[in-house]
Amino acid sequence: MNSKIKKGRVKFNDANYEEALKYFNQVSEDDEDYTYVIIFKITCLMELERYDKALFLIESLLREDPEDELLLYEKIRCHIALGENDEALSTLKIFENLISVDDKRMLLCVSKFYKLLGDYENALKYCNGALKIDGNFEDAVREKSLIGICLNDYEIINSSADKLSQIIGGHGMGMISVFLLKLYVSRFDDCISIIEDLGSDFKDESIQLLKSIVYKELCENLDVDLHISDGAEISIDDAIGLLKDYDENGVDKGIINGAKFKIM
Known part of the structure; x- marks a missing residue:
């Protein structure tokens, strides 16, 4: 393998993407590993938030393999980052037709993209699809709660909080996200119950802080x-x-x- 590629990979593995890119840029197009290098260059450019340059390379590879799921995924990311929502949506339509309907993680990826594009109906549809495969898929439950917030649907938020609590087991730092969801939908009794259950997991000052948050939200909710x-x-x-x-x-x-x- 070209010494420039080896040096670039060392910098890449150290998350020094700027330096890695300098080495990768020195690899010529006639190098037998050039396609391999482009993949690394795309990742570097994405990490450095140079989405326009990353997109140029992605599209050059897609001309050779227009159904490459990873490249399409990154293409959608670039378009969204560049504010090119129409292009992102058209690419997403291609992407969703390629992925397996039995792949919960890919379904969740589609859901997240739709949420970023403001299409909450499709975001919910694909999130529910992932949860149909695995009802205890924690990442999907969390995403569903966020979609509920976007839709201002308190029932979705509350039911997601209950499911998340069940998955987490009702204890530990993970319950803070459940507490915040319950607080968002003004389920103050549930918030207090969560705080009481966390008594053995948190220091007293942390418990008092959570109670103070509930008190403040109660005052605002009641306007008193x-x-x-x-x-x-x-x-x-x-x-x-x-x-x-x-x-x-x-x-x-x-x-x-x-x-x-x-x-x-």
Whole structure:
């Protein structure tokens, strides 16, 4: 193998794409490994966000093999990065007709592309296709929750959060994403339950921070402020409890732990 290719690969493996590209650019077109080098050059250019140059090389290879799935995938990425949505969409149509309907990861790729292009109906269709193959495909469940946010569909978001919790097992750092989804759809009781279950996984200050986030969102959701008299302080749990009581029973004033409160 050409010494320039070997040196380029060393730089490539070190993620030094600028230097790798310099070596790859020195390989002539008549080199027996030139096609192999172009693939590396495309990756370097993509990593360096030089999408127009990457696209030129991709299209030169596609002229020889117009149904190469990897090249079509990268072509779609380039068009999206360049803001060429019509070109991205037409390429995506070719790509989706080539992939296997039994390949959950490829279906998810198509879903993500449609989401980036603002076609949430097709994004949801292909995401559901991936989940039909594997209902516990975590990446697809997460993507479905994001599509739900784009569609402002609280049912999709909430059901995705529940499924994600089931897959994760209800514990650990992964539950923070479930907490945020539940917070987005104002499922505050679920948020509190998640926080309580995380008690053994997080330090107390982190738990208190999560509770403070719930309190703030409750205030914004109800469009109220909680006032405590005479500079007294109450726990965050008590504050959340007062807001929930206000929401459910309309209690807007009273005394708690010897301090007067008013919600207004």
